[in-house]
Amino acid sequence: MFIFNKNQPNKHKHTVTMEDSVYSLILKGCKLSQDLQSNLPTIGNQPNLLLIACDDIIRTFATARERINGQVGAQAQLPSLPGPLFYPPMMFPEQQLQNIDPSLQEWLRSSVTQAMEDVIQTQLLADQRSSFTIRDHAEGSSSTRLRGSGGDGQAMDVVSDSAVRSTTSPPLRHRRSENARTVMVPAPRFGNVEIPPEDGYTWRKYGQKEILNSKYPRSYYRCTHQKLYQCPAKKQVQRLDNDPSTFEVRYNGEHTCHMSSTAPSIPVSASEITQEMSRQAITMQQPSPTTSLGTWLSMEVGAGGSGRSSMVGGYSGGSGNAGAGPSTIRCDSKDGDQYLQVANMADAMFNSGSSSSNSMEFIFPASMDQEKWQPEDKKD
DNA sequence: GACATTTGACCAGC
DNA sequence: GCTGGTCAAATGTC
Numbered sequence A: 001m002f003i004f005n006k007n008q009p010n011k012h013k014h015t016v017t018m019e020d021s022v023y024s025l026i027l028k029g030c031k032l033s034q035d036l037q038s039n040l041p042t043i044g045n046q047p048n049l050l051l052i053a054c055d056d057i058i059r060t061f062a063t064a065r066e067r068i069n070g071q072v073g074a075q076a077q078l079p080s081l082p083g084p085l086f087y088p089p090m091m092f093p094e095q096q097l098q099n100i101d102p103s104l105q106e107w108l109r110s111s112v113t114q115a116m117e118d119v120i121q122t123q124l125l126a127d128q129r130s131s132f133t134i135r136d137h138a139e140g141s142s143s144t145r146l147r148g149s150g151g152d153g154q155a156m157d158v159v160s161d162s163a164v165r166s167t168t169s170p171p172l173r174h175r176r177s178e179n180a181r182t183v184m185v186p187a188p189r190f191g192n193v194e195i196p197p198e199d200g201y202t203w204r205k206y207g208q209k210e211i212l213n214s215k216y217p218r219s220y221y222r223c224t225h226q227k228l229y230q231c232p233a234k235k236q237v238q239r240l241d242n243d244p245s246t247f248e249v250r251y252n253g254e255h256t257c258h259m260s261s262t263a264p265s266i267p268v269s270a271s272e273i274t275q276e277m278s279r280q281a282i283t284m285q286q287p288s289p290t291t292s293l294g295t296w297l298s299m300e301v302g303a304g305g306s307g308r309s310s311m312v313g314g315y316s317g318g319s320g321n322a323g324a325g326p327s328t329i330r331c332d333s334k335d336g337d338q339y340l341q342v343a344n345m346a347d348a349m350f351n352s353g354s355s356s357s358n359s360m361e362f363i364f365p366a367s368m369d370q371e372k373w374q375p376e377d378k379k380d
Numbered sequence B: 001g002a003c004a005t006t007t008g009a010c011c012a013g014c
Numbered sequence C: 001g002c003t004g005g006t007c008a009a010a011t012g013t014c
Helices: A013-043 A047-074 A094-098 A102-129 A161-168 A270-281 A293-301 A334-350 A356-363
Strands: A145-149 A155-159 A181-186 A203-209 A218-223 A234-239 A246-252
Touching: A013 A047
Parallel strands: none
Antiparallel strands: A145 A155, A155 A181, A181 A246, A203 A218, A218 A234, A234 A246
């Protein structure tokens, strides 16, 4: 992989110009976002100004995207990529990072995470107004079956308890919470397919039970912070007899742990999972304010890809494994690496779902071990 | 040592 | 008494 070297400005002049332009555009977009955030208190109630600011940001990233796409099209075809989640950890070359305004770095570190959570909250509100909401068991609609789409392109159904019972389980007799919510979650296509995808909260398994007339056992989880914050949230996970590739995940109790100032601040309800999965799976032809730029970029850059999107942040099991997919994906195209990195950076910034801290690590790793950045052909 | 999972035992609703 | 849900000791992992 070619690394931009300020000390040799004439070397690889053309490449540097082109790539530097893409990087500059993305950094400009970041700067515009930073400006917008700082100006929010004053222009937050002025839709026209907000629109202009958002358009500028979108236009900047769209231009970057066009250049990336143009360069990719003129070069060797990049390998097929399943989606942002499965990208190998990407870092900007250290020299590139040094070119980033320190204040911008700091903003990216500290603000983007909060901004993304704000976006999620906003989308949640919109979600709650839309028809794509989960039905509480108490509502008791036996015909409720809402179809979303899983992070890897698979469908995810949200069904009421009664609907689940009528199709997959014997009649329930007792101890079912009136506020229980059931989500049908597809098993990951990669990695540990025995466990349903990460939903943003950390759970501790406290039991497993063979269920009568069911081929698969039911696992019982409670919130990891139950003791610390008296968080009552629980969930039960069971594979469907007639569709082993689908998990029935039943949520009982609301998370209260995120209300604590020291507790995780990512409120993920079942409807958020639904919303996030559907958002990830949207096939985007044009960027829009609601478009996940990273996904959009990566889908375009990953020419010949499967078109499969994925949950950013991925599945992380209790053992600390990261990602449900292949742990590494080799990119044979040296030049392609840099475009993937650009896409990954954008993805980490705008498509990060629940693992925002990891996303920031993507962009600004705590330890900039340059050896890790060695191109494949320079390792060993 | 802290925290997670596993698994047999126990409790309680039906 | 059957069954689902939970407890808690044993065990594993980092």
